[in-house]
Amino acid sequence: MxxxxxxxxxxxxxxxxxxxxxxxxxxxxxxxxxxxxxxxxxxxxxxxxxxxxxxxxxxxxxxxxxxxxxxxxxxxxxxxxxxxxxxxxxxxxxxxxxxxxxxxxxxxxxxxxxxxxxxxxxxxxxxxxxxxxxxxxxxxxxMNEDRLSDRELAVLRLISRGEPNKGVARRLSISDQTVKVHVKSIFGKLGVCDRTHAVTVAVRRGLIDI
CATH class of the missing domain: 3.40.50.2300 (Response regulator)
Incomplete structure (x- = not known):
């Protein structure tokens, strides 16, 4: 009541x-x-x-x-x-x-x-x-994990759509090397070792939608 x-x-x-x-x-x-x-x-x-x-x-x-x-x-x-x-x-x-x-x-x-x-x-x-x-x-x-930055989330969303590093770089107007740095950081923060696993974990946690 x-x-x-x-x-x-x-x-x-x-x-x-x-x-x-x-x-x-x-x-x-x-x-x-x-x-x-x-x-x-x-x-x-x-x-x-x-x-x-x-x-x-x-x-x-x-x-x-x-x-x-x-x-x-x-x-x-x-x-x-x-x-x-x-x-x-x-x-x-x-x-x-x-x-x-x-x-x-x-x-x-x-x-x-x-x-x-x-x-x-x-x-x-x-x-x-x-x-x-x-x-x-x-x-x-x-709670105590490093959060993905806005740029890392943007990279991860493009990865989830099947974009290769060169495609991600072109869409975000950054260099291929910068993309590689972001991908390495994403893997470390999510505790994964490949792109597919990164997307799976991110979707499950609600970090990105596909």
């Missing part, structure tokens, strides 16, 4: 109808929750947030038209008191850190058990942070 004693109204945002249905069923099983509405992408979430004023917005990251990471700052700019929790299949530490920096209070995985989902919504609804233990462990494990 909210401090006023009414039910916590939750807006569910996900592009998969079956996922929305499953979450709706989980909410209806709890006496202190009420399904405020359902949206299929971030653009709908922004509009429904304006009209419904839900207590908690449960939003996915990857959706057509507008994803969660793009919708979160828009929602919070219009309604700074909005309490948002990300529910996603993408458990990378970089995804979580980005969502939390943008203002989300919660971050949990779609593989979470019913009890964790319920606890997370109650925690976020009360204005406190909730991060899935699995994701929190990843954040802590990478």
């Amino acid at each position: 909210t401090p006023e004693g009414r039910k916590t109204r939750v807006l569910v945002v996900d592009d998969h109808p079956l996922m929305r249905e499953g979450i709706a069923n989980a909410l209806q099983a709890e006496l202190d929750f009420e399904l405020a509405g359902e949206a299929s992408d971030g653009a709908e979430a922004i509009e429904m947030s304006r009209t419904l004023r839900p207590d908690v917005i449960l939003i996915d990251l990857q959706m057509p038209r507008l994803g969660g990471l793009d919708a979160i700052p828009v929602i919070l700019k219009e309604a700074p008191d909005s309490r948002i929790a990300v529910l996603t299949t993408y458990g990378g530490d970089a995804y979580a850190e980005r969502a939390l920096r943008l203002g989300a209070l919660g971050f949990l995985l779609k593989s979470s058990l019913h009890r964790e989902l319920v606890d997370a919504i109650r925690t976020v609804g009360a204005g406190r942070r909730y991060v899935s233990p699995t994701v929190a462990e990843q954040i802590l494990s990478h």
Whole structure:
């Protein structure tokens, strides 16, 4: 229940109808929750947030038209008191850190058990942070690592598209030797020894999208 004693109204945002249905069923099983509405992408979430004023917005990251990471700052700019929790299949530490920096209070995985989902919504609804233990462990494990620079991320994105060093150099207007230096640094920071592994690790952690 909210401090006023009414039910916590939750807006569910996900592009998969079956996922929305499953979450709706989980909410209806709890006496202190009420399904405020359902949206299929971030653009709908922004509009429904304006009209419904839900207590908690449960939003996915990857959706057509507008994803969660793009919708979160828009929602919070219009309604700074909005309490948002990300529910996603993408458990990378970089995804979580980005969502939390943008203002989300919660971050949990779609593989979470019913009890964790319920606890997370109650925690976020009360204005406190909730991060899935699995994701929190990843954040802590990478906390003291050197971060990839913006230039290194740009190099890595081009590598993920199959660009050879010469192609990367041409697109970024830098020398082949500079590209090699960046690639060596990327390998060291990610703890990998080849381009394919670097891309795999970066995608899994949410450092780049492909």
